[in-house]
Each structure stands twice: as structure tokens, then as C-alpha cells.
Amino acid sequence: MKAALDRALNVLRDDVRAMSPYQVHSAAGLIKLDSMENPYRLSDDLQRALGERLGRVAINRYPAERTQELAWALAAHTKMPAGKALMLGNGSDELISLLAMAVCKPGETVTVLSPVPGFVMYELSAKYQHLDFxxxxxxxxxxxxEAAMLAAIERHQPAIVYLAYPNNPTANLWDDAVIERIVAAAPGLVVMDEAYQPFAERDAMGLMARHPQVLVMRTMSKFGLAGVRIGYLMGNAELIQHIDKLRPPYNVSVLNAEAGLFALEHAEVYDRQAAELRAERERLQAALASLPDVHAYPSQGNMILVRVPDANALHAGMKARGVLVKNVSGMHPLLARCLRLTVGTPQENAAMVAALRASLAEAGAR
Known part of the structure; x- marks a missing residue:
């Protein structure tokens, strides 16, 4: 048995076997403020309406027209400029993987470039396709x-430059003039990842309209449908047409497409939720400013990065008090002693601040 298993394992790529899996921590019994999810559920009336609508979906058939209708609805919702096209992904993660596949050229050194710290899937998807990151x-x-970015672009000639706008986990937007110069210098694609666009004061749609090499990637996860897994990529129609050839033909289920269409038909509900979360973000920033030894960074997302005296101890202390946040202190040296806090409901935010305050006091008493 062991010999057979060893032979089976030996056919797997060595680098895959050596990789660490993406960690998703259990939040059972905890206030979940680690993943930048929208904390608001639909009203009872909308839940019933959605349930009845999903019950009528022909789940005995493969997805077809309905997913195309979702793509059209998203294009209209975003006011996508003329001459651009939109493709759907099973979340943004799949789109990032498809982009890596699209630029991978066997026998050639192909590079993906991004600022760090940033979204980990840029690097992981590059490595999955044997691209340099x-x-x-x-x-x-x-x-x-800017100087380091331009120098790296000149040296490595990347096929893809990813710019998360706002960035994850730092939650900030970047200087638009610097981004314009990066776009001008980039020899390939520039992907503006706007996962947190509902909470930001600016977007990159104008940048995409001006530059054919700029793609804009968004997700419905932060819109309020994290469990539905719908991402979308917009850009020059010819570019999108070629990348779309790599997309599995039925990558978005009919149930997910119907849920996405339902959400867009009730966009005003989600707009109100985003406005509430933006207001809560400002109240949370004020509360964090009152805590000793806590530095909260400016945010344009539904998260706030904070630097604390001991991220490991405070993360454990908050979890012991029933609140789960993200400990990002080990992701990159620039994030030393940092926690990432998701903006939740008023009640969740109050519990998070109380847990952080108590954990700070406990750590200080040791």
C-alpha cells in the first residue's frame, strides 16, 4: 500500500507538494471579523423572494444564457465604457489564475509584478503556472x-502588473499620478484589482477607458455575496476575448448567476449597506484612536490595519474573548505587529474594540 501511495505521490509536482495551503480558519462560535465580508444579511422578505426565485431555476440544465445576462447586467451596473468587454470568474481568484495561464509561455521566463505586502493570490497563482513573481x-x-516600481518594471519587463486599489491588507488607495506613470512604463497588462471598490472614494474605470492595456477586476463578494463566488474582469474587448477562451464553459452556476442578478435588481439595498459600513469605518477609526499603543492606518476599504505592541498576544486575547480578526504580522516585514480588522455591524465593532481594549490591558499587566 505504501509503495503504491509513494508512486502516486511522485507524479505530483515537487513544488506543489512543498507548498503550504491557503489557510481558512474556523470562526465557529466567534464574531467573524477576519475576512472583509459584508456582515448584513438580506431582510426576511428578500430572503423569501430569493429562495422562491432560486427554486424556479432549471438546475437540471447547464448554465448558459443566464450567466451571459449576469455579465450584461454587471456591465450596465458598472457603467462599463464603450469598446470594453466583461468576463465572469468563480470569484476573483479564478480570474487571477486565468490571467496567469494566459501569459504563461513554455520555455520563456515570464514575470508577474506587484507591490508587497499585497493580495497573496497574485504570487501563488504565478507560482502555480511556473511564472516568476x-x-x-x-x-x-x-x-x-515609484522609483522602485519603475526600476523593477524596466528590469523584469513583467507580463502583468497587479495594483490592488484599495490594497489588501493595508486598505489604502495610491497616488493616481504614480499609477499613470506605472501604466505608461508597463510593457504588458496592468490589472487594477478593485475588490473593495464599494467602500472607496475613487475607482479605475477612467484609467481603463484611457489605456487599452489596463484591466479592471472586481468581485461581488464585498458587494455582499461572498458565498456566491462571482468575480468579473473588464477591459479591451479583444484582450478579454482571448483571456475568456481559458475560462471553463460552466464556471458560474445557474444558482450563483440568479443570486447575482437578484442582488443587482436590489442594488439600492447593498448601496445602503456599503454606506453604513463606510460610516461604521469612521466610527471605528475614532474608537481605535482612543486606545493606547494602537496605531490605526487610514482606510478606503471595509477593513482597518492597526499596529499594536504584540500582534500574536492580542490576536489570541481577542479570540479568547470571542472575536476573530486577522493576524497579518507574519505576512511581510512591513506588517510587523499588525492586525487587520474587518468593519462589521455597530454591535460587532463595539465587541471588537472591547476585546482589543481588554487584551491590551491584559498584555500590559503581564
């Missing part, structure tokens, strides 16, 4: 290091 450190205050 170049991470360019941000400045100490998490701004783009």
Missing part, C-alpha cells in the same frame, strides 16, 4: 515606491 516593497507608510 517579483514583489516590490511599499514605503514604510504603505505608499507605492
Amino acid at each position: 517579483v514583489g516590490v516593497p511599499l514605503t514604510a507608510d504603505f505608499e507605492l515606491d
